Amino acid sequence: MTDGNRRFASRAERELRQEMLISPMPDLGLVAANGPSDPAPELVIEDGVVTRLDGRARAEFDVIDRFVVAHGLDLDIGAEAMPLPDETIARMLVDVDVPRGELVRLARGLTPAKLARVAGMLDPVELMFALKKLRARRAPGNQAHVTNLKESPALLAADAAEAAARGFAELETTVGVARYAPLNAIALLVGSQTGRPGVMTQCAVEERRNLELAINGLVTYAETLSVYGTEPVFVDGDDTPWSKSFLGAAYASRGVKVRFTSGTGSEALMGYAQGMSMLYLEARCIAVVRAAGSQGIQNGSISCVALVLSLPGGSRAILAENMIAAWLDLEVASGNDAIASHSAIRKTAKLMGQFLPGTDFVTSGYSVMPRHDNTFGGGNYDADDLDEWLTMQRDWQVDGGIEPVDEDEVTRIRAKAARAIQAVFEELGLPPVTAEEVNAATFGYDSNDMPDRDRAADVEAADNALARKVSGLDVALALDRRGFVDVAEAIVAMQRQRVCADYLQTAAVIDRDGLVHSAVNDPNAYLGPGTGYRLEGARWELLQALPYVVDASRLGTAIDETASPTLDTVEATRGDDPAEVVIAVGPAFADEIRETIAGLDHGDVLAAIVEGVREAGGSPRIVRVRRVADVAFIAHDGAQLSGSAVALGIQSKGTAVIHRADLQPLDNLELFGMSPLYSLESYRAMGRNAAGYALGQRVGPVPTELDNFARAKLIVRTMLLHSRETKAVEPDAPALELELRATPVCHSS
Amino acid sequence: MRRRAFDPQTDYPLGSRRPDLVSTPSGMPLDDVTLDGARAGTVVAADIRATPDTLRYQAGVARAAGRDPLADNLERAAELASVPDSELLEIYTALRPGRSSVTELDSWATRLETYGALQTATFIRNAAVAYVERGLLRRPEGSES
Numbered sequence: 001m002t003d004g005n006r007r008f009a010s011r012a013e014r015e016l017r018q019e020m021l022i023s024p025m026p027d028l029g030l031v032a033a034n035g036p037s038d039p040a041p042e043l044v045i046e047d048g049v050v051t052r053l054d055g056r057a058r059a060e061f062d063v064i065d066r067f068v069v070a071h072g073l074d075l076d077i078g079a080e081a082m083p084l085p086d087e088t089i090a091r092m093l094v095d096v097d098v099p100r101g102e103l104v105r106l107a108r109g110l111t112p113a114k115l116a117r118v119a120g121m122l123d124p125v126e127l128m129f130a131l132k133k134l135r136a137r138r139a140p141g142n143q144a145h146v147t148n149l150k151e152s153p154a155l156l157a158a159d160a161a162e163a164a165a166r167g168f169a170e171l172e173t174t175v176g177v178a179r180y181a182p183l184n185a186i187a188l189l190v191g192s193q194t195g196r197p198g199v200m201t202q203c204a205v206e207e208r209r210n211l212e213l214a215i216n217g218l219v220t221y222a223e224t225l226s227v228y229g230t231e232p233v234f235v236d237g238d239d240t241p242w243s244k245s246f247l248g249a250a251y252a253s254r255g256v257k258v259r260f261t262s263g264t265g266s267e268a269l270m271g272y273a274q275g276m277s278m279l280y281l282e283a284r285c286i287a288v289v290r291a292a293g294s295q296g297i298q299n300g301s302i303s304c305v306a307l308v309l310s311l312p313g314g315s316r317a318i319l320a321e322n323m324i325a326a327w328l329d330l331e332v333a334s335g336n337d338a339i340a341s342h343s344a345i346r347k348t349a350k351l352m353g354q355f356l357p358g359t360d361f362v363t364s365g366y367s368v369m370p371r372h373d374n375t376f377g378g379g380n381y382d383a384d385d386l387d388e389w390l391t392m393q394r395d396w397q398v399d400g401g402i403e404p405v406d407e408d409e410v411t412r413i414r415a416k417a418a419r420a421i422q423a424v425f426e427e428l429g430l431p432p433v434t435a436e437e438v439n440a441a442t443f444g445y446d447s448n449d450m451p452d453r454d455r456a457a458d459v460e461a462a463d464n465a466l467a468r469k470v471s472g473l474d475v476a477l478a479l480d481r482r483g484f485v486d487v488a489e490a491i492v493a494m495q496r497q498r499v500c501a502d503y504l505q506t507a508a509v510i511d512r513d514g515l516v517h518s519a520v521n522d523p524n525a526y527l528g529p530g531t532g533y534r535l536e537g538a539r540w541e542l543l544q545a546l547p548y549v550v551d552a553s554r555l556g557t558a559i560d561e562t563a564s565p566t567l568d569t570v571e572a573t574r575g576d577d578p579a580e581v582v583i584a585v586g587p588a589f590a591d592e593i594r595e596t597i598a599g600l601d602h603g604d605v606l607a608a609i610v611e612g613v614r615e616a617g618g619s620p621r622i623v624r625v626r627r628v629a630d631v632a633f634i635a636h637d638g639a640q641l642s643g644s645a646v647a648l649g650i651q652s653k654g655t656a657v658i659h660r661a662d663l664q665p666l667d668n669l670e671l672f673g674m675s676p677l678y679s680l681e682s683y684r685a686m687g688r689n690a691a692g693y694a695l696g697q698r699v700g701p702v703p704t705e706l707d708n709f710a711r712a713k714l715i716v717r718t719m720l721l722h723s724r725e726t727k728a729v730e731p732d733a734p735a736l737e738l739e740l741r742a743t744p745v746c747h748s749s
Numbered sequence: 750m751r752r753r754a755f756d757p758q759t760d761y762p763l764g765s766r767r768p769d770l771v772s773t774p775s776g777m778p779l780d781d782v783t784l785d786g787a788r789a790g791t792v793v794a795a796d797i798r799a800t801p802d803t804l805r806y807q808a809g810v811a812r813a814a815g816r817d818p819l820a821d822n823l824e825r826a827a828e829l830a831s832v833p834d835s836e837l838l839e840i841y842t843a844l845r846p847g848r849s850s851v852t853e854l855d856s857w858a859t860r861l862e863t864y865g866a867l868q869t870a871t872f873i874r875n876a877a878v879a880y881v882e883r884g885l886l887r888r889p890e891g892s893e894s
Contacts, residue, residue: 066879211834215798217794246844249822249826250826250840252822252823477787477788492787500803502762514765518762
């Protein structure tokens, strides 16, 4: 009979519904947390040897169990912490009086199943609180993705510079074509140090090339070391905990800050979840990462986020895995980089789990360029979302690690970075960067605006740069020769950081003066209200001063020096004409304020109402109510004076009401609250209706449009206009007769 | 003047608090790693890296902060600082699943011992034990995929 309910059909068309939500299927690992087959937490130690771990006897230990037992678990603490009831530990996580240090100490002795089970007991707000308490570094931070489809060096440098200037502590690039790596790394290095000295960079490429870039001083960190929560997936990833741990040490030996990567959902996606929940398997990953001696982890489902979010409790499980990582004393770069949902509402709801508590890096890659240019396949938040991010920081008084920068400054920085990379390419004998490229990188939207380059020549030059070991120092000297001395100094300062290796400590970032802030010298010491990192003082001033914020004190205060269209005369008295309609205006109408919120001149508005009243056979009389600014009372006062007992009251902002003397002040005959939408024709119709009521005619309501966004758009202006109206109030002053001086400019048709 | 001993509790960051303890592999003090030095040619790219001593200081800082696995890792890094780049990558490859026999892993451990990398050598021997038990060694001739 029908095609179904049209509201259901409408919702089915929404962006959200492009995604598939599924019911759990634990056999395939499709269960977010607290899976039915997850083992009970278990740690049996006999003669100093672990004989059972989380449901397995020693002989059955897989590589993950073995590695965690050999390098991670602290058995003394295990003996103390494992017998504690889950509820006790869960309560400690959210107990403001249990310090981070104590929780971190206990975690050293907890097995993955115990970690997952306790985390699985916390609700989202509890998880956020625990995460806030457990974050390693005092202040939250953020990481940016910097890539583009054309691998344009000028655009990479300009985007890196803008990202650095916006406060990102780390910038990550990658390559579409692997051989580009040295050129992209150079562009990122030059751009980052142009935008803000001290920003760390990485180029996500295959390990051998990555190590080469690091050895040459072109990058300072890496987060490409993936781990998995089951043995078959680990092996399918062509690694073992030992190989990955060895690689971590190899990177550190070359002065590279290393962060491992894992995330819920990867084991299910790769087909070997062994029937376990995503959160339990991720707890195993995090335990491996800590045991491997990594200072930190990138987790929060990362590229599998949409799979986890297909399940009940997905967002919560992802937050729980971030919390477990922080609990194990690791730096956390908490995901939010891959697209979590088509729905802006849904993905931002998910973001709040990390955004509000603050993590070491709230995103593992905020796309500073438009999504189209993000070659990580990411771009959950991108260049077009920046103002939203900045506004959310301002709304919540929360530091999400991104700073506002105005357009002039961004232009200056982008141009400088593009010119700097142009100079470096020329000095190092790389294919030239043209003036057109510099200009497009400075002002363009994305790589579509960039002139095409000879990519074959670029790739060849990149090979050559790698072969002759172009180093960070070479880049600095090239900049120095071309007058970019400050950028050259910043790059040399990054080389000095590689020598002292302070950034190998947990959660290290480098400030513009070259000082390293890590969990060692700048730890999170949150212990409740008034402690820990709080967004206040100069930083809060900075994060609330967005370029598009309007100075309220300068809004709508312009005094109109021209003559008012009305003239106040004598004190108003009660009329006796039964056809009379009083038009009662507010205290500031056509005086302090000269137009409605819709921009209609008050003289024109009055003329339109007067015409409307006359058209319907009424006699208009204008009065000014001075004692009150509320539209109901203005109209009601007018009605008391009206010979017909009917009045139309109107405030300066344009809100109007038709009233009658015998009604309660807050009652009315007809209310016109959509002042931003009214035209002069609307006011003429109000006048006609008022006269209709006065003369006892049948009156249909004035046709009114409805704009539900008018309030959100105009409430500030409304408030400021109304404050001027209330300022004009004279408490006991009687109403005055008003003459309309100006010739009406509107004409009835 | 006698150099004050390193205190892992208070001497971090080394770059700002104890630059006197930090030098490049050739012995150039940290404070001499400057743009002027690069212009003069006294600072060269190959010499810009952390020394084993510096990495051991960092290991000490991590241990004092209660981060034993990180400290162990930094100690292995200190050992690996003197191992050539190519060998690092060869050892990494050897540790990947199905790449090595026990004997081969053992000879890498022995090789590392010649660099003084004793902890890393032990780490690799422990890996070999786990690989035996979990079937992660290279399959015998003829059964390789």
